[in-house]
Amino acid sequence: MIGDHPNRDDLVAFSLGALDPHEAADVEAHAPSCARCTRELEALAPAVAVLGESVEQLEPPPELRERVLAIVREEAARTQPETVGAGTKEITPRPGRRGWRGLVLRPALALAALAIIAAGLGGYLIAGDDRGGGGGGTTVPVVAQQGIGGSLAVGQNTSMLDLHGLHRLSGREVYQVWVAHGSSLRPSSDFIPDDSGRAMTAVDGHLTAGTKVMVTREPRPGRTAPTPPILLSATVE
């Protein structure tokens, strides 16, 4: 550990960007190797985020979107000419690299994703007894209530919850995925099931042993703390 523990006042000031440069440098040198300070800064992060989100919301001009996305497409086309064309709407799939999130982000591909799972890229799902294959994934049983069932397919960098029996939501309600490990708890993706009560959603990040993935029903997206009850949970072994 580098340097002395900063006091709480200084950690709060640091999280607000309010330390003088030399003080901030001390915290930056110390905190990464100090579990206590790291925990405290992580705990402050949601409160700092609230400040950023508390301002009056304005609509950015459409020209800004056009300008930024034009630059992005141009740069993508320059670096990946073989897979992505500037301004195109289709991307050449790169199995094993893209992860699951993109499928969730693009609903049009959701059915294709289901087919893929059923057909055998789903080796991902059935690889629980074969850690040498199927991309190194494993499937974790889900403990659920209220008639909900499903599975958690754990991948190296992204995991996938495949659920059924979900109840219909109303208003702004969403199902929210939470990831808990030790004393930390973070929100992951939120989702809305289809008419048949099925949903697939990605859980980003590498899930280490002991990590628990949970789902709650929330009155609106963006909640920072779960609303009981926990509808289902799966613990990574």
Next chain:
Amino acid sequence: MPLVAREDPLAFEVFYDRHAGAAYSLAYRVVGSRTAAEDVTQEALLSIWRSGARYDRARGSVRAWTLGIVRNRAIDLLRKESGRSPKLAAGGEELLERSASEELTDTEALRRETAREVRGAVKGLPDDQSRVIQLAYFGGFSHSEIAEMLNEPLGTVKGRMRLGMDKIRATLAEGW
């Protein structure tokens, strides 16, 4: 974010639509001009596009991480333009908001409603705590600069920051 990190422009488009409004709003709150807010938002979002792999979930949500980058860019701009004071009043923004498009998308409406809700957590603070936090976060002032500006002991300023942030945390824990 994994797809943005892999330079997937479609993933970035989704990212833009989710976060650009909040980013632009925060930038405007700090720099106080629509043109400058556009520049800050563009620079910040493109820096994310070019270095998306640096996102670390341990540091909070994608939104929090994005707004942190926007805030830092905006403060940098303020500091470059020496002599500018931070905007502490919010009066003009309501007018600008009213002049925005009347037809809001669902996402836009949700974003505004969420912002109104989180504002409640901040507005519930006593004035002295709110003031030091706003000077720091939106104005980019250090605690020693704030102490000098308010003619208060440094320890008092630090204590107000801590008390205010603890109250916001407690409000969040209660689920608003």
